Amino acid sequence: MNTFSADSGRVHDAPSNNWVYRALPRALWPYAQLARWDRPIGWQLLLLPCLWSAALAAGAAAASGQFSLGRFLFHCFLFFAGAVAMRGAGCTYNDIVDHDIDMEVARTRSRPLPSGRVSRLQAKVFMVLQALVGLVVLLQFNSFSIVLGILSLAIVAIYPFAKRFTDWPQFFLGLAFSWGALMGWAAEFATLSLASVLLYGAAIAWTIGYDTIYAYQDKEDDELIGVRSTARRFGDNPRPWLIGLYGIATLLLFLSFLAAGAGAVAYLGLLIAATLLIYQILVLNIHDAAQCLQLFKFNGIVGLIIFVGLVLALVIRLI
Numbered sequence: 085m086n087t088f089s090a091d092s093g094r095v096h097d098a099p100s101n102n103w104v105y106r107a108l109p110r111a112l113w114p115y116a117q118l119a120r121w122d123r124p125i126g127w128q129l130l131l132l133p134c135l136w137s138a139a140l141a142a143g144a145a146a147a148s149g150q151f152s153l154g155r156f157l158f159h160c161f162l163f164f165a166g167a168v169a170m171r172g173a174g175c176t177y178n179d180i181v182d183h184d185i186d187m188e189v190a191r192t193r194s195r196p197l198p199s200g201r202v203s204r205l206q207a208k209v210f211m212v213l214q215a216l217v218g219l220v221v222l223l224q225f226n227s228f229s230i231v232l233g234i235l236s237l238a239i240v241a242i243y244p245f246a247k248r249f250t251d252w253p254q255f256f257l258g259l260a261f262s263w264g265a266l267m268g269w270a271a272e273f274a275t276l277s278l279a280s281v282l283l284y285g286a287a288i289a290w291t292i293g294y295d296t297i298y299a300y301q302d303k304e305d306d307e308l309i310g311v312r313s314t315a316r317r318f319g320d321n322p323r324p325w326l327i328g329l330y331g332i333a334t335l336l337l338f339l340s341f342l343a344a345g346a347g348a349v350a351y352l353g354l355l356i357a358a359t360l361l362i363y364q365i366l367v368l369n370i371h372d373a374a375q376c377l378q379l380f381k382f383n384g385i386v387g388l389i390i391f392v393g394l395v396l397a398l399v400i401r402l403i
Contacts, residue, residue: 114196119172132387134163173214206394262287279344286336319383353393
């Protein structure tokens with residue numbers, strides 16, 4: 085059950101029984117909501133390309149006798165901490181930029197800024213604090229990765245404005261959310277490769293696909309206030325587009341695995357994930373907002389299966 089009123093302290097599109105409301109003092113709820121701690125699927129989807137890349141790179145390192153379990157686990161931990169911090173900072177920044185728009189959309193007007201439970205100054209301070217945590221995490225990597233991570237900030241800065249000038253804001257989200265597909269490889273080898281670039285392209289296509297499904301929740305409100313999205317661009321027939329996007333993602337993942345010399349189990353994981361992507365397309369009902377949200381979240385399982393396949397391939401290689 086969700087409770088939507090400002091007096092309740094909850095927001096429209098997050099579970100009202102989330103740990104945030106059980107573990108944190110009420111005064112901290114608005115900040116947890118700004119960071120989307122009550123909606124973990126966001127940092128999970130940001131984290132997954134990082135984990136794919138780290139596992140793919142670890143497999144390549146193992147093939148050349150350079151694998152370190154401690155280094156792999158440390159990188160995974162850093163990516164987790166960085167994903168939570170930077171997703172929170174990014175969402176806070178997005179809410180600051182979209183303050184006026186969020187007041188006009190039913191799903192978002194209960195968020196902390198449009199509901200008046202935090203001020204813009206408070207939100208900006210909180211954003212900076214989260215970004216500093218992200219910076220501390222980034223500085224644990226090699227110099228090449230640090231520079232690469234800093235470059236991603238340009239895309240992050242542009243994304244909230246994309247819905248104002250293009251029908252493809254999801255593409256800019258994909259550019260930002262998929263950056264980890266480059267970071268995992270860079271953290272291991274202090275360089276990029278064809279495998280990591282292909283992985284990045286795959287993650288971008290995947291992100292556009294799942295965020296298009298998410299955007300169908302707001303399609304009517306977006307049309308009223310003039311906000312652009314792929315959901316509006318694709319209209320009432322998104323299936324051909326989703327087939328193309330998810331198909332590109334699957335193909336590029338396959339090619340990335342080939343380029344990195346991934347083991348057979350990785351391809352099995354990819355096959356299972358591709359089947360689940362097909363399932364999403366088949367059952368999608370764009371007029372059912374609750375189902376759109378459910379299918380969007382389902383991509384966390386899809387991405388996790390890909391990661392597990394890569395890890396199992398790594399384990400088999402080490403054995």
